[in-house]
Amino acid sequence: xxxxxxxxxxxxxxxxxxxxxxxxxxxxxxxxxxxxxxxxxxxxxxxxxxxxxxxxxxxxxxxxxxxxxxxxxxxxxxxxxxxxxxxxxxxxxxxxxxxxxxxxxxxxxxxxxxxxxxxxxxxxxxxxxxxxxxxxxxxxxxxxxxxxxxxxxxxxxxxxxxxxxxxxxxxxxxxxxxxxxxxxxxxxxxxxxxxxxxxxxxxxxxxxxxxxxxxxxxxxxxxxxxxxxxxxxxxxxxxxxxxxxxxxxxxxxxxxxxx
Amino acid sequence: xxxxxxxxxxxxxxxxxxxxxxxxxxxxxxxxxxxxxxxxxxxxxxxxxxxxxxxxxxxxxxxxxxxxxxxxxxxxxxxxxxxxxxxxxxxxxxxxxxxxxxxxxxxxxxxxxxxxxxxxxxxxxxxxxxxxxxxxxxxxxxxxxxxxxxxxxxxxxxxxxxxxxxxxxxxxxxxxxxxxxxxxxxxxxxxxxxxxxxxxxxxxxxx
Numbered sequence: 001x002x003x004x005x006x007x008x009x010x011x012x013x014x015x016x017x018x019x020x021x022x023x024x025x026x027x028x029x030x031x032x033x034x035x036x037x038x039x040x041x042x043x044x045x046x047x048x049x050x051x052x053x054x055x056x057x058x059x060x061x062x063x064x065x066x067x068x069x070x071x072x073x074x075x076x077x078x079x080x081x082x083x084x085x086x087x088x089x090x091x092x093x094x095x096x097x098x099x100x101x102x103x104x105x106x107x108x109x110x111x112x113x114x115x116x117x118x119x120x121x122x123x124x125x126x127x128x129x130x131x132x133x134x135x136x137x138x139x140x141x142x143x144x145x146x147x148x149x150x151x152x153x154x155x156x157x158x159x160x161x162x163x164x165x166x167x168x169x170x171x172x173x174x175x176x177x178x179x180x181x182x183x184x185x186x187x188x189x190x191x192x193x194x195x196x197x198x199x200x201x202x203x204x205x206x207x208x209x210x211x212x213x214x215x216x217x218x219x220x221x222x223x224x225x226x227x228x229x230x231x232x233x234x235x236x237x238x239x240x241x242x243x244x245x246x247x248x249x250x251x252x253x254x255x256x257x258x259x
Numbered sequence: 260x261x262x263x264x265x266x267x268x269x270x271x272x273x274x275x276x277x278x279x280x281x282x283x284x285x286x287x288x289x290x291x292x293x294x295x296x297x298x299x300x301x302x303x304x305x306x307x308x309x310x311x312x313x314x315x316x317x318x319x320x321x322x323x324x325x326x327x328x329x330x331x332x333x334x335x336x337x338x339x340x341x342x343x344x345x346x347x348x349x350x351x352x353x354x355x356x357x358x359x360x361x362x363x364x365x366x367x368x369x370x371x372x373x374x375x376x377x378x379x380x381x382x383x384x385x386x387x388x389x390x391x392x393x394x395x396x397x398x399x400x401x402x403x404x405x406x407x408x409x410x411x412x413x414x415x416x417x418x419x420x421x422x423x424x425x426x427x428x429x430x431x432x433x434x435x436x437x438x439x440x441x442x443x444x445x446x447x448x449x450x451x452x453x454x455x456x457x458x459x460x461x462x463x464x465x466x
Contacts, residue, residue: 001422002373003380003400040447045380071276076402076445093270098445121306123376123404172376203374226374256380256400259447 003256004220005045005227006245007205008234010035012081013052015061017235033068039234040073043259044241047073048101048175048229051081063095070096080128085112086119093120101175103128104148107155107162110169117170126205127171131159131192132179144192151179163196174200175229177207185211185232188219197224205229213239213247220253261285261458262297264324264340266304266314274303274337277444281451283458291323299457300327303444304339305404308363309351311339321356328358328436333462335391336438341431342409344438350407359433361411368424376406377423383430383441387418390466391437391456392430395419399449401441403429408440435462 010032011018017030036047049069051062059082066079079092080101089100100120106112106127116125132151136143142160147153163174176196178189188209197204206225210216216228233239249255261278265271265287278285285301286293294300302324304311315321324344327334336344343355348363355363366375380400385392401421408427411417419430421441429440437457443450460466 001382002377002403003382005379070273071279074277074280074445074451075447076404094272096270096273096276098270098273123305123378173378201371201374202376203378224372226379258396258399259449 001254003045003254004225004248005205006216006241006248006255007046007048007227007229008039008044008241009048009050009207009229009231010235011050011052011231012062012065014058015065018052032065033072035235036069036077037072039241040075042241043245043256044075045256046075046227047077049077049079049097050101051079053082063091066092066095066097078126080126083116086115089116089120089125093124099124099126099173101126101128103130106166107146107148107157110165113166113169113171117172122170122172125171126173126175127163127166128175128177129159129162129166130177130179131189133189133192142195144195147179159192160195160199163200167200167202171202173203173205175205175207176225178209181209182207183232184209187211187215188223188225188228190218190223193219193223193225197226203227213244216244216248217251217253220248260298261301262294262299263287263301263303264294264320265289266302266311266318266320270305271303274301274444277451277454278458281455281458283454289318289320291319294320294323295326295330297327297332299333299460300335301457302334302336302340304337306339307350308339308342308348308355308407309353311343312353312355315343315356324356325358328434331435331462333457333460334436335457336436337444338405338440338442341438341440342407344431344436345409345411348407358436359411359416359431360413361409361416363407364410365407366423366427370424373424376404378404381421381423381441383419383421385419389418389430389432389437389464390460391453392419393456394452395449401429401439401443401446401450403441405440409438432464434464437464
């Protein structure tokens with residue numbers, strides 16, 4: 001039986017680790033390579049690096065980080081943030097990323113998903129979606145809208161429809177990130193996650209809002225997610241990866257417990 | 260020295276990095292002559308069977324692959340490199356190398372909550388002892404990412420299985436050729452241990 005996955009997300013700015021709270025006031029908390037190795041040894045199932053480097057002339061730093069990570073950890077990891085072309089995706093894959101995450105650039109030009117799926121394979125193409133709850137309308141029938149710029153710019157695209165389209169275009173996995181829940185530590189957006197997980201046949205990674213182990217349990221059961229993404233819960237030493245996995249295992253969720 | 264064959268089938272450098280990690284020298288090559296001179300060979304891969312076979316056929320690596328196996332050189336296929344050693348793949352109806360009898364087939368699942376591709380960590384169970392699986396205990400987990408799986412027709416070629424709604428073969432072999440559907444290079448310690456065993460394997464499946 002397939003295990004549910006615990007995934008840790010590391011926000012990286014100019015090669016340094018940062019954690020965003022509602023995507024503003026980010027602060028550095030350390031070296032991403034060291035953290036990656038620590039989590040790998042502690043039984044983490046997968047890693048995501050999200051490059052939030054703003055200035056374009058410093059964007060190559062992420063390549064060096066990815067190369068360093070790839071030399072040191074032997075579990076899958078993906079990289080996202082600022083991928084605008086197949087060339088960007090291929091460069092990250094060559095540097096050692098198992099998968100690439102597309103987000104904003106795919107919202108602006110959806111062909112990017114199929115181009116990446118063709119170039120690096122669907123299994124290596126993740127569509128990340130930043131989603132905000134809105135009033136249901138004819139334009140947004142699900143009541144969840146795709147947003148970009150850290151939630152500041154609504155795109156007039158229904159999140160459920162975008163998830164379905166993303167799968168059709170060739171995405172191999174989806175990250176469902178609730179902007180409303182992100183940084184609150186009050187739990188994942190269960191309804192949103194379940195709605196999307198039930199509508200697609202590719203794996204769904206739940207993101208945003210994890211604060212307690214119970215939240216992971218909820219999203220992997222009620223939320224029907226295939227994987228739960230955590231960040232600040234593990235970055236500040238509040239919980240370890242192995243503690244979270246043991247908790248979920250003890251509550252009857254199939255997790256990878258020997259590593 | 261391990262020769263890693265580059266046939267445009269995915270991230271071969273992860274395999275090389277994993278070899279480095281376990282202290283084994285490796286080279287990456289597309290040259291059939293170098294492959295034939297190899298001490299031991301890895302055919303890695305992710306991606307599509309059709310494009311993998313296409314590249315093998317065009318470069319002459321298909322013939323090199325068969326000869327490597329015939330010559331008794333210890334060989335390891337990973338993922339696509341495991342699927343193409345059978346007769347045929349259902350993926351794009353692709354004729355394959357036919358080194359081991361059987362076919363590569365797509366998951367047909369009844370449970371609508373189970374996803375395809377099968378992505379993530381899954382337990383394996385050794386069904387037939389093999390030197391490369393020495394020390395693997397039932398329930399040890401390896402990393403998978405695939406929509407098709409190998410289905411060798413002869414029980415003798417099946418070495419391990421995993422379960423996704425029903426049991427499927429995830430490791431197969433014949434003589435000096437061994438192949439895994441899962442990715443040892445992405446499977447943490449257990450995967451690295453398998454690569455370590457491969458680095459000193461003499462090609463005898465019964466040793």
